[in-house]
Amino acid sequence: MVHRKISVAASLLIAAILTIFIIWTFFPIYWMFSTSIKFALEVFNISPELFPKNPTLEHYYALDKGSIKVSVFLKNSIITGLGTVILAMFLALFAGYALSRFRFRMKKFISLGILTTQMFPLVVLLIPLYLLYKRLNLLNSYIGLILSFTSFTLPFSIWMLKGFIDSIPIELEESAIIDGCSKLQILFHIVTPLIVPGLVATMVFAFLDAWNNLLFPLMLVTRPSMKTLPPGMVLAFAGEFKHNWGGMMATSVIVSLPVVVVFVTMQKYLVQGLTAGAVKG
Amino acid sequence: MKKIMDSPDSKSEFKLGRKLKTGARAVVTLTSFLGPALSVMGIVILYPIVEGARLSLFSYKLTRPSDVGFSWFDNYNYMISDAVFWEAMQNTFVFTGCVVGISCLVGLIMALLLQRPLIIFKFLRGIVLIPWVIPGIVIGYLFLYMFDFEIGIINNMLVQSGLIRKALPWLADRELAMVAIIIAHVWNQTPFFLLMFTAGLMSIPEEALEAAYLEGSSSWQEFRYVVFAYLKKIMVIATLLMVIRNFNNFPVIYAMTGGGPSFSTTTAVIYIYRVAFERFDIGYASAIGTIWVLILLTLSIIYTRFLKDEF
Numbered sequence: 010m011v012h013r014k015i016s017v018a019a020s021l022l023i024a025a026i027l028t029i030f031i032i033w034t035f036f037p038i039y040w041m042f043s044t045s046i047k048f049a050l051e052v053f054n055i056s057p058e059l060f061p062k063n064p065t066l067e068h069y070y071a072l073d074k075g076s077i078k079v080s081v082f083l084k085n086s087i088i089t090g091l092g093t094v095i096l097a098m099f100l101a102l103f104a105g106y107a108l109s110r111f112r113f114r115m116k117k118f119i120s121l122g123i124l125t126t127q128m129f130p131l132v133v134l135l136i137p138l139y140l141l142y143k144r145l146n147l148l149n150s151y152i153g154l155i156l157s158f159t160s161f162t163l164p165f166s167i168w169m170l171k172g173f174i175d176s177i178p179i180e181l182e183e184s185a186i187i188d189g190c191s192k193l194q195i196l197f198h199i200v201t202p203l204i205v206p207g208l209v210a211t212m213v214f215a216f217l218d219a220w221n222n223l224l225f226p227l228m229l230v231t232r233p234s235m236k237t238l239p240p241g242m243v244l245a246f247a248g249e250f251k252h253n254w255g256g257m258m259a260t261s262v263i264v265s266l267p268v269v270v271v272f273v274t275m276q277k278y279l280v281q282g283l284t285a286g287a288v289k290g
Numbered sequence: 291m292k293k294i295m296d297s298p299d300s301k302s303e304f305k306l307g308r309k310l311k312t313g314a315r316a317v318v319t320l321t322s323f324l325g326p327a328l329s330v331m332g333i334v335i336l337y338p339i340v341e342g343a344r345l346s347l348f349s350y351k352l353t354r355p356s357d358v359g360f361s362w363f364d365n366y367n368y369m370i371s372d373a374v375f376w377e378a379m380q381n382t383f384v385f386t387g388c389v390v391g392i393s394c395l396v397g398l399i400m401a402l403l404l405q406r407p408l409i410i411f412k413f414l415r416g417i418v419l420i421p422w423v424i425p426g427i428v429i430g431y432l433f434l435y436m437f438d439f440e441i442g443i444i445n446n447m448l449v450q451s452g453l454i455r456k457a458l459p460w461l462a463d464r465e466l467a468m469v470a471i472i473i474a475h476v477w478n479q480t481p482f483f484l485l486m487f488t489a490g491l492m493s494i495p496e497e498a499l500e501a502a503y504l505e506g507s508s509s510w511q512e513f514r515y516v517v518f519a520y521l522k523k524i525m526v527i528a529t530l531l532m533v534i535r536n537f538n539n540f541p542v543i544y545a546m547t548g549g550g551p552s553f554s555t556t557t558a559v560i561y562i563y564r565v566a567f568e569r570f571d572i573g574y575a576s577a578i579g580t581i582w583v584l585i586l587l588t589l590s591i592i593y594t595r596f597l598k599d600e601f
């Protein structure tokens with residue numbers, strides 16, 4: 010790339026802008042973390058300290074105590090997240106393979122239709138879904154939550170796996186057909202081993218999708234012991250606990266941590282996925 | 291197979307049989323591969339949308355369960371005269387316009403500034419994306435805390451630096467509350483645009499920039515006629531995607547203001563939620579929801595049109 014010479018004044022200006030941008034980006038995250046390790050008294054100081062004086066883990070220990078246990082929400086989030094990963098991966102693997110390799114009528118319509126469904130507002134689905142779940146006895150159940158999470162992560166998973174399968178040379182499968190392999194054998198013995206990175210990325214996305222979802226578990230789960238972390242936060246920090254900032258920030262750290270860790274370690278795939286669709290990945 | 295090949299008659303029979311068999315089998319295979327995914331999406335997404343459209347024609351309030359009845363387009367008529375509905379529409383457009391506009395501009399500037407091939411910049415480009423992956427509910431509570439009237443760090447910093455004399459009631463004031471939720475979303479979404487533009491900048495062939503440089507174009511001309519030409523498409527796609535996303539945005543506003551004070555930060559989806567779960571007016575909420583689905587459907591059709599050349 011060509012790089013023009015820039016004056017000292019211009020580079021100072023750029024450095025200043027970058028510094029402001031970095032502070033703007035990271036300060037809120039730092040503030041969340043530092044509040045979570047401050048003593049309650051320190052949190053309520055009218056002129057807050059930038060650095061915690063005596064770091065403490067009391068807010069983290071408290072998450073496992075009291076009438077509303079955040080640890081229960083954590084358990085529910087992990088269970089429904091893993092369930093979503095398994096279900097979404099299987100469904101998306103089959104559907105992605107079909108959309109990539111089979112030729113059939115309406116293929117384009119179905120492909121674009123799948124893409125469109127992820128643009129619909131969750132709120133609109135809630136009322137009919139609530140009534141349906143009530144009839145089917147799926148309210149307050151892991152299965153119900155996993156089904157709803159899966160449906161919203163599927164469009165993206167299918168498109169992503171379709172993209173990965175598209176990139177495998179079809180000759181490999183053709184020779185397998187000649188050898189007499191069935192479609193199922195081809196999918197599991199030839200295609201799947203070649204798209205392991207894509208599968209892992211898809212699974213991570215599915216997990217994070219379920220992990221972040223607020224609306225479905227907010228409305229489809231009424232029993233506190235079945236709530237996942239996001240609606241659990243709403244429950245735990247309402248009313249008299251509204252100003253339990255320390256506890257709120259400690260929970261925020263726990264909710265964000267897996268997402269950030271995954272993001273930092275799997276950045277390459279994640280960025281590929283985020284830009285998939287808008288920029289050819 | 292060799293045996294069949296021996297007799298010409300059975301050979302043609304075999305061919306026909308095989309064709310029929312593969313036809314039927316292909317349908318079975320296709321259904322069993324695509325069916326499960328489509329049925330899950332059908333139950334959780336498609337059915338509720340169709341059912342919502344049906345419910346929108348009913349007078350259906352959870353507070354008066356005995357009073358449910360078909361009411362034609364009453365809910366839609368009410369919508370037209372409902373001032374709060376129009377306020378929510380206006381809020382949605384102001385909110386989305388500001389968030390997408392500011393995030394896009396800042397993202398573009400930062401992508402341009404960070405494009406030099408320094409290792410530290412490469413590292414920074416990676417980690418400045420973190421706000422984008424923080425869950426919505428956390429962003430909501432984090433900014434609720436930072437914008438707090440009494441102990442919020444934002445009031446504290448503004449007062450200490452002398453920019454304002456007295457603490458501002460950020461989330462209790464109609465205009466300031468909108469500003470606060472816009473700030474929270476800009477923080478969250480700028481990294482997305484930064485990511486998109488960085489990917490776009492990397493796709494510009496060096497020859498194009500070199501040619502512009504050798505022809506003696508100014509930095510601005512180079513940006514306007516070379517860089518911008520390459521970024522235009524990504525900008526359109528990213529902007530459309532974020533408009534759709536913000537039209538659907540729920541958790542951050544829900545946690546920060548719940549749509550208040552009064553209805554000043556109530557966007558379309560927050561209004562649907564409030565009508566359904568605060569007023570328990572299922573019919574009316576379904577009517578707004580149906581209109582909103584139609585608007586989003588139009589947007590996503592435009593969006594997939596733009597994407598089409600990509601696939």
